[in-house]
Amino acid sequence: MSSMSRTVPPTADVVIVGGGVMGTSIAYHLAEAGVHHIVVIERGELGSGSSGKPIGGVRAQFSDPLNIELGSRSLRAWQDFGQRPGADIRLDSVGYLFALTSDQQAADFEIAVRIQNSLGVPSRMIGPREAHQLCPYLSTDGLVAAAYSPTDGHARPGLAVQGYARAAARAGVAFATHTTVTGLDTTGDRITAVHTDHGRISCSTVICAAGAWSERLGAMAGVHLPVRPVRRQLAFTAPLAPPAPRIPFTIDFASTAYFHNSDDGLLFGLADPDQADGFDTTWTPDWLTLFRAAVQRRAPALADMETTSGWAGLYEVTPDHNALIGRAGTSHNFLYATGFSGHGFLQAPAVGEIMRDIHLERTPFIDVTPFCADRFTTGVPTRPEIHVV
Structure with missing residues (x-):
């Protein structure tokens, strides 16, 4: 992709940290909605983290309504992936x-x-x-x-990452691979810049899609993301x-x-x-x-x-095996989608939509408040997911 490099631009509207299926889905959905000046930062190659390991299950069989809705909406998106954004992900709807x-x-x-x-x-x-x-x-x-x-089944996560990334790149998203975030600048309750080992990016919004590395990034923003x-x-x-x-x-x-x-x-x-x-x-x-x-x-x-x-x-x-999705209360322009406990690939299309809407301050198709990161300290109830694979 022509927009992929190790060079980071000096400014961006949105910086997405993490170039797996979640980060590329978010980038695609934001760009599709007309958001400009998006940069995706990835410490390795795209999809080289959890997304690169091909378990690939896609399903809506969960034990609570919120996860069911995320899985079901994503299943429809996976089935339509050949048309939007346009790529063969080798979906096999075997159940x-x-x-x-x-x-x-x-x-x-x-x-x-x-x-x-x-x-x-x-x-x-x-x-x-x-x-x-x-x-x-x-x-x-x-x-x-x-x-x-x-209607459940399995697909190839690596092909999905590339499909989202190519469509996002065509819409103007920049990808900085082999680039590591080293720090964040904050002013008051807002993040003003992202520091990387290849330069500093002034920005308006940071979105954490860093998977297993999310707790470190959250700590830089003063946000506790309990991901192990x-x-x-x-x-x-x-x-x-x-x-x-x-x-x-x-x-x-x-x-x-x-x-x-x-x-x-x-x-x-x-x-x-x-x-x-x-x-x-x-x-x-x-x-x-x-x-x-x-x-x-x-x-x-x-x-x-x-x-x-x-x-x-x-x-x-995460402690309850449910995702962390939302906007930080302490750093208002820090958004996060992480901690999926093995369900990130299968929920990525729906979560991409949700993160788009949270960024644009629109009402998502479903209320994800139960997945806010501070639920473990404020007592917002979630139901532990019984399906662990």
């Missing part, structure tokens, strides 16, 4: 399938499905036999029920012969082990409950021991499949 192994899990998901249905999401509870038909790898032994929504980085790992199987059947994005809810189709094999993942916080993104294949132990019970055929490569990336986790 999401949560395998449930206790009566309590089934009861919780039944409540969630009723809420989803009331908001137009076509999810439903199904029995073990139908779950096995949808995903032949699933064992019905010990399977109580499953939750399934046919947690490593998550995944692996790819060797090519399968015969080819794997086309299956939903399947999750064993009890263990968090998940898998879905990927090119000529399968993608495997699992959230290690003992993973320490930190920015380490070294891929350590020994975590597969946990995955294989989990699928030995739930999808035995996967336990012996050969894996050839993998990734490690960072989740940006």
Whole structure:
């Protein structure tokens, strides 16, 4: 893209920190609305943070109305991505399938499905036999029920980042890659400039979309963004012969082990409950021991499949596993969209719209006040999300 460089302009109206799917979505939506002089600052290449690790799930199966609405609106945007902004993200609408192994899990998901249905999401509870038909790898032994929504699926986050970035660049957005924010200037309750290792930018608004690095940026602005980085790992199987059947994005809810189709094999993942916080993104294949132990019970055929490569990336986790979205009360021109706890890619289109509207002081399509960053000190209630993948 011709507007991508390590050179930062001396002035901007809006500086977005973070060049992942969230930052590029925000840039695209702002530019589409006619906002000019936007600069996106990225410490590496675009999409080199959490967005570059291809789990790629997109869904509206959540347990509370706000996350359901964010997921549902984003699903529609992902489905239309080929026309707006115009890119192939390899969306595969195979559905999401949560395998449930206790009566309590089934009861919780039944409540969630009723809420989803009331908001137009076509999810439903199904029995073990139908779950096995949808995903032949699933064992019905010990399977109580499953939750399934046919319009969910998965896509390629890297392609989405590039699609948003190219469209934003065509609209005049500048991208400063391999550029690190080193400080902020403030006057009263406003940020007046962003300092980087490639120069200073005077600006009117700063938007934090820095993912796992957001707490550091917030501290520069005097805003507490309680985001901690947690490593998550995944692996790819060797090519399968015969080819794997086309299956939903399947999750064993009890263990968090998940898998879905990927090119000529399968993608495997699992959230290690003992993973320490930190920015380490070294891929350590020994975590597969946990995955294989989990699928030995739930999808035995996967336990012996050969894996050839993998990734490690960072989740940006908040105390209640819900996002931080809003405008800071202490620095009025500091906005933030971060802490998505693994849901950032799937919610990025809707959040791009919301951040556009917050910046333009318009009413967003949904009230995101429950996701304000100061909820942990002021007591604004949110409902902890039960889906952790």
